[in-house]
Amino acid sequence: MSRVGKMPVAVPQGVEIAITAEQISVKGALGALSRPTHKLVTVKNEGGKLTFVPVNDTAEADAMSGTMRALVANMVNGVSKGFEKKLTLVGVGYRAQAQGQKLNLQIGFSHPVVKEMPAGIKVETPSQTEILIKGADRQAVGQVAAEVRAIRPPEPYKGKGIRYADEKVSLKETKKK
Structure with missing residues (x-):
């Protein structure tokens, strides 16, 4: 599994996250952002921490878990700090x-x-x-x-x-x- 993808994303206070099958929406003090999810990555919200798990053991799914984690971490950072x-x-x-x-x-x-x-x-x-x-x-x-x-x-x-x-x-x- 990707080293970046293994790390959970901490959700700060005042940031709301909505996860659907098609997209992830992040809303905070500085605005709202949304991004489509990738079919090879499962996103879970567990107690204020987002985890990104590849669906299978392929190299592409592994790489996409790290990519999705980085993109969502930037979204969370953007709506909270900018x-x-x-x-x-x-x-x-x-x-x-x-x-x-x-x-x-x-x-x-x-x-x-x-x-x-x-x-x-x-x-x-x-x-x-x-x-x-x-x-x-x-x-x-x-x-x-x-x-x-x-x-x-x-x-x-x-x-x-x-x-x-x-x-x-x-x-x-x-x-x-």
Whole structure:
């Protein structure tokens, strides 16, 4: 059995879980998430702990038990604590401004770029060069952060662009004559 799949998921106080044959629904203070269950994994709720048991002894069922456990653990974490990604803007005159569900970026183009946030994702700008993307769904937060970064990724010579806060950009040396 998968080492990850063997570990139970502890359900914190204030988080409700509904398990049906087709899906798992998790509801908490920061929202509600649901995910379809896999036919090779049986999910059980035993006294505030979720266990994931493979239906048979195949390698696929074993792998899917660990995958389902990780996905549900992220759902439980998301509705109780939430996830966030921090981006920084590097460049002269580069700035960001959050207006409700829109992110306005001035990043060296001839026009401002407006990025619409999907449902369940909040965006904040603590300063003009910092962007905080928050939400309950880990995958959605990471995807939106990647889309914002892709608007102007860091270039390799001066490092200008949008980067993750913990990202290290290795700069190339300029051409010598």
